[in-house]
Amino acid sequence: MAGNSDPLSPRAKLAVTAGKAVAAASRAAGRGSGSVIGGRVALKLDPDLLARLAQNLDVILVSATNGKTTTTRLIAEALRAAGPVVSNALGANMPAGITSALAGSSDARYGVIEVDEKYLAGVARDTAPKCIALLNLSRDQLDRAAETRMLAENWREGLAGSKSVVVANCDDPLVVWAASSSPNVIWVAAGQMWKDDAWSCPSCGGVMQRPGDDWYCGECGFRRPTPSWALSGDHVLDPHGSAWPIHLQLPGRANKANAASSAAVAAVFGVPPQVALERMYQVQAVAGRYDVVQFQGRDLRLLLAKNPAGWLETFSLIDPPPAPVILSVNARSADGTDTSWLWDVDYTRLTGHPICVVGDRRLDLAVRLEVADQHFQVYENLDQAVAACPPGRIEVIANYTAFQDLRRRVGN
Numbered sequence: 248m249a250g251n252s253d254p255l256s257p258r259a260k261l262a263v264t265a266g267k268a269v270a271a272a273s274r275a276a277g278r279g280s281g282s283v284i285g286g287r288v289a290l291k292l293d294p295d296l297l298a299r300l301a302q303n304l305d306v307i308l309v310s311a312t313n314g315k316t317t318t319t320r321l322i323a324e325a326l327r328a329a330g331p332v333v334s335n336a337l338g339a340n341m342p343a344g345i346t347s348a349l350a351g352s353s354d355a356r357y358g359v360i361e362v363d364e365k366y367l368a369g370v371a372r373d374t375a376p377k378c379i380a381l382l383n384l385s386r387d388q389l390d391r392a393a394e395t396r397m398l399a400e401n402w403r404e405g406l407a408g409s410k411s412v413v414v415a416n417c418d419d420p421l422v423v424w425a426a427s428s429s430p431n432v433i434w435v436a437a438g439q440m441w442k443d444d445a446w447s448c449p450s451c452g453g454v455m456q457r458p459g460d461d462w463y464c465g466e467c468g469f470r471r472p473t474p475s476w477a478l479s480g481d482h483v484l485d486p487h488g489s490a491w492p493i494h495l496q497l498p499g500r501a502n503k504a505n506a507a508s509s510a511a512v513a514a515v516f517g518v519p520p521q522v523a524l525e526r527m528y529q530v531q532a533v534a535g536r537y538d539v540v541q542f543q544g545r546d547l548r549l550l551l552a553k554n555p556a557g558w559l560e561t562f563s564l565i566d567p568p569p570a571p572v573i574l575s576v577n578a579r580s581a582d583g584t585d586t587s588w589l590w591d592v593d594y595t596r597l598t599g600h601p602i603c604v605v606g607d608r609r610l611d612l613a614v615r616l617e618v619a620d621q622h623f624q625v626y627e628n629l630d631q632a633v634a635a636c637p638p639g640r641i642e643v644i645a646n647y648t649a650f651q652d653l654r655r656r657v658g659n
Contacts (some may be wrong), residue, residue, distance in 0.1 A: 250613045259299050262292035263350045264494035270347060272633035282335075286343030289350060297342060298348035301374035303357035304333070307512060308374070308411075310367045310402075311382030313557045315340070317497065317533045318505040319361040320380060324530055325513035325523035338534055341366050342373075357516070357658035364398050368405025378515050379406070380414045380508055382437065384421040385444045385556040386591070388583030395444045399425040414511045416504075417474045420462055422447035424469070433512050437504040438461075441556035441561070443591065473626070478507040483520055485510075491520040496531045499564035539640075542657045543633045546640045547573075549659065551650045555591040563645055568599030571636040573629070575649035582647045586611045594619035600642075603632035606649045629656050 255263065270285030278284075289296050293421065307326070309319045316338045323334040333352035335345055337445050342587050349358055362370045364384070371379060381402070402425035406413060415426035417434040426432050438460075440446070440610040445462075446455050453466030463470035475486040482490040483506065493506050506527055515522035532538040536551045552561040565572060578584045586608050594616055602623035609625050616623045628631040629652075633641065645653050653659075 251451075255299055257295075259293050259296055262289040262296050263300075265289060265292055266347060266350060267564070280337060280339070282337065282339045282347035283341070286345070286347035286350075289346055290343060294375045297346045297349070297370070298373045298375075300346065301358060304349070304355060304374075305378075305516065306358040306360060306374045306376040307378045307380065308360050308362050308367065308371060308574060309382070310362045310364055310386045311380075312364060312385045312554065313504050313560070314501060315361045316380050317502060317530075317536070318509055319359055319568070320381070320382060320530055320533050321505055321509040322512050322529045323357075323359040324526045325509055325518055326357045326516060328358060328513075328518050328522050328526055329516055332359055334358045334359040335361055336534070343372060359626045365401075368401055370497035371405060371409065371411065376411045378412045378414060378512055379409070380421045380512050381426055381557070382416055382505070382508060383419045383439065384425070385441055385554060385651045386588060387554040388585075395421055396449055399449055402426075403428045410562060412515050414508060414515070416508065417472045418460070418462075420445045420455060420469075420471075421449055433476065433511055433515070434472045434474040436507050437507050438478055438500065440500070441559050443555070476507060476511040478504050480604045483507045483510050483524065484515070485520050488649075491524055493524055494528050496528060497537055499560060501560040501564075535650070535659050538659055540657045540659050543630070544638055545633055545636060547633070547643050547657060548640060549650065549653060549657075550642060550644045551647070552644050555588055555647045558592045558644070559596075562593075562596040565600075565644075566640060567643040570600060570639075571603065571607060571641045572597060573603045573632050573636075573641055573643045574612060575604075575629070575643070575645035575647040575653060576609070576612050577607040577646060577652070578611075579607070579648045582649075589615045594621055597621055601636070603635060605629055605632050606645070606652075629653060 266285040266289030269288045270277050270281030273281030293466035309315045323332045335348035340363045399421040407428040409429045413426045413429045413432045416422045416437040418439040448464035450469040451467040453464045477484040493503050510520045510523045539548045550561050552558040578586050604625045613625050
């Protein structure tokens with residue numbers, strides 16, 4: 248492994264410089280952060296640049312369908328107790344965005360990197376990570392992402408014989424199947440609220456039995472491994488049986504689960520649970536998620552939910568009725584253009600809430616809410632929906648590009 252004194256090759260330096268220049272030009276033109284286009288240019292000039300940038304770092308990869316951006320941020324905060332960290336904190340999680348993030352820091356010791364599920368195996372091959380955190384797998388972007396079983400198979404093949412320490416959620420059968428090919432796994436009982444993608448055994452296709460919090464396949468014997476870390480209410484249980492309190496400013500059970508996995512990752516690098524969890528308290532919002540913003544005399548809490556599992560978790564943390572809820576759904580390329588997933592979401596959990604519907608695909612959502620026997624109104628835009636709500640707090644739940652639209656409108 249190269250030492251920190253090893254400079255980048257002239258070609259790599261040129262690639263980094265060019266990538267930064269293109270990113271700066273993109274920002275100046277008002278086209279976002281520029282990290283993706285900058286990374287693409289850099290990788291064109293030096294296809295091995297990601298591997299070169301990673302060689303002096305202890306790399307931690309984080310992948311999942313839901314929660315990877317937040318968990319990446321929590322791990323980064325925890326590891327700052329042990330040294331400087333570079334991270335793709337804004338969620339640009341494919342090779343170009345990851346390359347841009349790593350090119351932005353020359354003195355970091357740790358690289359904490361969120362990775363899109365489809366790219367995990369390739370990024371792991373390039374970056375030789377010390378640790379990989381696998382949180383969950385569920386249906387998402389039906390027109391782009393492979394069926395979940397195929398994604399799990401891709402992970403399993405990519406991790407086979409890996410030297411990385413894999414920190415994996417033992418409550419998700421697809422994650423367990425994927426991680427089981429790796430020789431060094433730390434199991435975390437992080438929970439699984441959404442179970443509809445894991446009723447058949449990923450190993451043999453048999454029907455999964457799910458007594459209580461346990462699961463196993465009655466046909467081939469594939470079963471839930473025994474965890475060494477666990478989320479237990481408001482505490483993380485470590486491998487010694489000690490319970491450490493979780494104090495987060497982020498809401499909901501899912502974020503406590505993210506904190507439990509993050510504490511297990513931090514421990515791999517010698518950061519004790521108490522220190523790791525205390526540092527996680529600093530995180531108030533992640534790329535705008537969970538922010539409360541003032542808009543038209545109301546307090547809007549911005550919540551991102553991109554797929555059925557995410558919507559289910561989000562419904563569990565909103566204020567009780569009669570708190571108004573604004574739902575916004577788009578179906579642009581970054582969201583996935585197939586909206587049939589709306590039919591997988593249990594909207595009866597919103598009974599009692601006044602519901603306002605906006606977004607490009609508001610009529611698709613309106614049909615789904617009609618069938619779920621919910622009371623709602625459709626509005627042309629956010630301004631009209633907010634104006635129809637009483638003063639006070641409004642819960643705003645949006646999928647990916649709808650969330651970005653909302654942030655721009657409210658100046659967040």
